[in-house]
Amino acid sequence: MTLAYAADRHPATPAIADVMTRLGLKMNFAKDEEIFCQDEEADLIYLVVSGAVRTTRLLSDGRRQVGAFYYPGDLVGLETGALHRFSAEALSDAALLVVKRSSLQAFAGDGEIDRAIWEATRRELERAQEHLLVLGRKTACEKVASFLMDLAERDSQAEAIALPMGRQDMADYLGLTIETVSRMLTQLQGASVVEFDGCRRFRVKRWDALERLAE
Template sequence: MSLAYDFHDPRTARPSAALTEVMDRLGAKSTFERDEEIYAQGDDVEHLYRLVSGVVRTTRLAADGRRQVGDFYYPGDLFGLEVGPDHQFSAEALTSCEVQVVRRASVRAFAGDVELDRAILEATRRELQRTQDHLLLLGRRSAREKVAAFLLNLAEGAVPGAVDLPMGRQDMADYLGLTIETVSRMLTQLQDEEIVEFPTFRRFQVKRPEMLAALVD
């Protein structure tokens, strides 16, 4: 007997309370250390993943060995849902992570085919939006605009003050389609112009938000 769970909430990129409840009941929590693989590119899509703590990145290796960073996921985010039978990207712990994992078959048995299909459809819609946002970012004319937009996006989702930068320069470069040298140069320029400040390598503060926003518009 299936339960009438509403698996999606269009107002947020997070899974609905109902899906969270199902995952809390059925899921197991696993811990991953920094750079540890959660699932590999090409693996069968068998599980749902919800990030409890830490940051996860998805990556894809091209045939020539180049790495592309697909996206970054934060606590509360659902990841690993795809429409095909296998994963197009691998998922790795960018920091020490705790991840809630549940088999799709278990969710299907608990909540029914219709509810799971709705969850997959909504997750796919959110992933498509992520992909579109990423393409818009890659389409910006200059490296300066790309780096500014990336920092602005992180700052908008954080509390006022210093913003955590869990990803390294190479991760940023592979996400933005730039070289690590270009990313480092752009960050140095923004700091020299007192638009942002880096008190540590992995934290920054926006000093002149209007100027950072102007670089993006």
């Protein structure tokens, strides 16, 4: 997905992208390479240009919680405090534009930049609220269906939808075991709701059924 295409999905993105293109540095990250770590000073903001990024947090007992997934056009690293609450790693080979928060704040008098930052912050809040609903109120099958629906809606015109994350990433995001995720995917495919082309691509065969489960 190109940055231009991502901007079409997120109207606020072009203003941020323009500033970050002028002021930022393009950095490439290999699959699973760390972008920033939890409790690190949040002095940089990142814009995904290509690839995908996941945020994770390690709990005191060693368990891992995946916080969110980010795709081209998404801002990563926006924090309300001084430190990153989550780490971020590249899900696949990825390119990001990086700019210092202070440099971005220097444009705070620009109304378009202000609106773009506010829109990105609002999306982060919505993302967290949706994740909370999925974790707390949905069955295992509904969780997996909601996850696939979100990916499908992002790329609804594609014949086959990319699944950049592995089963363990999905499990750690949805609060399930990897065995449960695999079982739910098998059930959805068996019911002809989705069809998998290998492990990392799928097609939605029955949109109405997937939507009902995701609601």
